Amino acid sequence: MNPTTFAAILPEVLLLVLGILILVVEPFWKEKDRRNTGWLTFGGLLAILVVSLLAGRPGEPTSVFGGTIRFDWLGFFFKMLFIFAAAMTSLFMMDVEKLGRRGESYLLLLASTLGMNLMASASDLVMLYLAIETTSIPLYVLSGFIVDDEKSTESGFKYLLFGAMTSAVMLYGFSLLFGFTGTTNLYEIAAAVAGAQVSTVTALGVIALVLVGIGFKVSLVPFHFWAPDTYEGAPTPVAGFLSTASKAAGFAVLVRLFFIAFAKNGLAPDWTTGLAALATLTMTLGNLVAMTQTNIKRLLAYSSIAHAGYVMIGVVAFSNLGVTSVVFYLIAYILTNLAAFGIVAVFSRVAGSDKISDYAGLSRRSPWLAMAMLVAFLSLAGMPPFGGFVAKVFVFAAAVKSDLVWLAVVGVINSILGVYYYLTVLKVVYLYRMEGEAEESHPIPLTRPYGIALVVLSLGVLLIGTLFAPWFSASGAAALNLF
């Protein structure tokens, strides 16, 4: 095994080592010290991030491990994002009751992150499928982690049922693809498709089957039913992780699979048209339904569906700029949505409620938390100077450049719809008062892990929205690997 081969899976190996460390160390800690598992996970993930950035950077894109893994910037960039998201999630998890003191939860988080990392770099159908399952199965358990809470159990179970069903359909698509082309390697499949071994109709059929699985992961519209129920019932940090890292991993797979395997032989216009229709549906439905929500987690769930639609615009653009904008959008979205779910976690831990109306008076109860919420929600709404704004601009620009002006217009209209419900929440936070009570007597204390995470995320959102050039060029470098 030469150094490049090892560097290609360095983050995964380190994640596994960290997971085993937790598995071994945690039982020796006393009950009251178990929360330290969270710090261990956080510290370990940060260390992995640093070590990977120093020693695991890819050079020229290479296929390693017999072509099962592609070692390139696209994969590496996503890997770093996932590890960062997992680190933030581990901070959020620490003070959640029945979740933060269990070593299993962190271990499952790490296993899932490992799966996502492989999803981002897999270039072989076998590897890809195993990576998707390695991501999903720990997340099923994490969603239903609070076993004596019916909502959580329901959430985990729904996620499992939808996940199992869609992954079976996707696997069927994979098996057909293998049958038609005789190989599981994406690049060889691409060659087979380019050599017209597979007719357009068969290819499109396979694409439809595969899209079911990926559509589930990124909660695209006909496959989005699970999202609100799962997000509502799952422990809030887990919901945050689901809506950000898991979704980003889905997009990583989508771009790699579609741009490499199905790009040739005049196939692209066919599926981009289909995806454009799905993107329109996803945005519109997500935003419209989000308006009527009274539960903040359900609202965020529908908003995350809508965001999947925006990201899809970048995919549909089918260009270098398109993929760049997808990657950039996902960076901004991960930071923002993690912050949003983190705030919800902080609030519900103290107030014991996820109702939007209970957020009344938050600005007086905890000005800093309200501030963070302002940043996160304005970024979600796409307001300057936050990350969400720049990300949307790039996505729409990519659409316009690819002669998809109508799609950009749909996106803009949808963004305006989105502003309405994000601002409604902020209205409750800033303008409404708690009825008949002095807000100052109901403070919302921030524990240290929450504080660290929220500060990092809020600054990140601001940073991406103002100093976006380095991030954009990094995204561009990642996107370049697909063309």
Place this chain on the structure above:
Amino acid sequence: MTAIQIIFILSALVILGAAVMVVSTRNLVHAALYLVATLFGVAVLYAILDATFLTVVQVVVYIGAIAILFIFAIMLTRREMRDQGEQLNKGWGAAALIGLLTFGGLFMLLNNWRGVNATAAALPSGFDGVVELGTALVSTDAFVLPFEVASVLLLAALIGAVYVAGTKK
């Protein structure tokens, strides 16, 4: 018609018939046993395709482990082995339509593929599928990474299962 074709048709009939019975019988243990028949039929298909390893693994894993687990789960959780509820819900028409459309779509898909009528090439003499598979699973030029990831997946699933089953409600 060759012997292989006869065996294929027979096992296909068993698979499909038993599969229909799995979903239509009211007795849950019978459903599990019909499932065993279906899985066994699939094992026969593998045997026809000269995939000895898959055949045996299909029996070991699906009949020896999964079906037994199903039967255990049914027996330990259900007092009444007979399902009394309605077998069809209101959406059955739509479901049937979608099922038919999917079937039609897949049929068209396969019909469009030029390999559908091709005869499988005979395996080269001295070809040992087990050796090939074993080598591929541990060789760094092939599938060693998926193989290892599968163990990570199983570890995570195991820990998850132990947690869910072992936590006091």
Place this chain on the structure above:
Amino acid sequence: MTFWSDPINFVAQWLRDVFTGWGWNPGLANAITLLLGALVLILFAMLLDIFLVWVERKVVARFQDRLGPNRIGPFGIFQPFADIVKLIIKEDITPAGADKLVYNLAPILSLTSVLLLWAILPLAATIYGTDLNVALLYLVAAGSLGTLSIIMAGWSSNNKYALLGAFRMVAAMVSYEIPMVVALLIPTIITGSMSVKEITLAQGDGGVWFFIAAPLATVIFLISAIAELGRSPFDLNEAESEIVAGFHIEYTGMKFGLFYAGELLHAFTFGGFLAILFFGGYRFFGLENLHPFVGAIIFLVKALIGYWVIMWVKYTVPRIRIDHMLGFNWKFLTPLSLVVLMVTAVLNQVLAGTETWVYALVMFLANVVIGWLTLEALRAYSRSQRKAEEPAVESVAQAAQH
């Protein structure tokens, strides 16, 4: 190929020629010949089974200081035929509320799962059903069909004792399958093949019988085979004092007979696998080269010895509790077997290309070391257990005094 050197294949070829001579197409002729061959093999196994009934009864009688059957024929050898007649004329009872189809299918499946094993059993170099390249996995697969038959019998009888017996048996079989598979992997590693034929050949010229190279695997295989058979000390499935007769409590007449015959044949077959995997199969210092039938006789004798060991254990060791049985498997046998597997795999790689005697010696010593370490660990553990128990005993004694 003459009749003398290879009788079975000679007859098969002759039959093929006869059938094609009748104008059948070669594929059909081949299929019919194979079918006839399978039939002959099954007939042989079933006849052997009848003989086994006598062996079992005679041996158990000796262990219990009795004479055993001695009335019908010399040494009572025709006793099984009387048994069969008795079983056939018994009333065939199906309990009320039984699930008829499943109830009747279970005994057949039970015997089938054993007969399936005979397909891969090489009686001699040229007498075997088929040379499967995954034979050892096939052994496990056939065992899982046996598991299924037991749970079918236990459930369909509509009897609580039967169901309890089936649950116990299946729990035991599923757990002991793991050390068994691992023990099977050790001959596989040494040989480099899962084919039973290859394994036998590897123990011949230029090889040693594997019980020398893998004594621990031999013991582990024997223990898990006994558990898989559900024989004492692991016969929780029929524990007479608790659940009367376990999963076959409701079966009468020949249906019971099938279970009984299946169990005996199963035990004998595992004796045969013990012989094949660890004791050279049909080989005995070149004697098998005289004639295939000599090989077959050597094999049968070895299998009988294996069977005798299983009976020996059965009739001398008392039954153990179910939790002890499962604990023994999960906490002791499975880890031990995995350790042995790892050591064997590593040593096999290290010793590749060395002389046979070096290989065998190092393997044997490695097994001795593992065994010694295990015993030491067990001793230390039981010492600590005793220490922990002693104060408790004292306090109980004190409490009794007050």
